[in-house]
Amino acid sequence: MVDPDSALIDAIGRGDHEAFESLVKRYQCPLLNFIARTIGDRSMAEDITQEVLLRIYRAAPRFQAKTKVSTWIFHIAYNQALTEIGRRKKRRNLWQALCRSREEAPEELLADPLEPYEQTEEIMAVLGCLPENQKAALLLRINENLSYREIADILEVSVQSVESLLFRARTSLRRQLKKK
């Protein structure tokens, strides 16, 4: 199967600015949303998205089609998000203390279904408390509809790990949301 983005990357590698603009327009929304949700902060997400896109621009001449272009792009985005998260972790804040206490909650697997409630804010708060690899796997699966193989390449883990990350992410979210 031919990757529709590989021609764009070739052109960018040859210095074609219009090709780069097409790539930016195609990926700006998915990347911005992925980064914002992974780091849990909208304000820095645009700067990081720009950094990711500029990295792609600089690295395009060296791109080797071992993976799909989208996998490569999200891999760079994930690493940039992790760098930002690392920076934030150093500045430990109140939110993280709050999240840790949420994670230590007891397990209740087979219980009542979810009740409808103020869902958007809740889901964002609970999503924000997941470990970053679980969060990233879930976002890539749900929003980008990527296969486990692709997610595994992006996160640099095995396919089995992706399955386990997604199971744990969904279980935590289900459990936390059910409590409300």
Added chain:
Amino acid sequence: MNCSQITRKFSAYMDDELDAATSHLIKEHLEGCPECLEFLHGFREVDNLVHGLPKIDPSGDFASRVVSAAIRASDVSSGAGVPFASRLKRAVMRVSEAIFSLFEPGAGPYTRTLDEFNDCPPLSLSFIYFTLLEQAN
């Protein structure tokens, strides 16, 4: 498989990442097990909620800012092959041009006279000026 083993597979089941036989087994189990069905329903609910989160839009000029930044960066890096002395000379010439443009007639409110440079070291301005002329020829 018991309920606990079945639920462990739900994530992969709903992502269509299981082999046909396992998938079939789960489907059969779900038909006779309301608890597991409820559990799966919870997972689907989670996915719907995450998928339904409001999407963030980049600011209006984001794409053009990124493209300009890339072009600027490539201009800078292509200049990197130029020897340091030439780049320094070019930068100095740019500054001198800017200074002399201040004295051009009709250059607007910023036009100044040479009197303001009376405390400059003697000959420094003429040196810059003649270097500039030399460069221009």
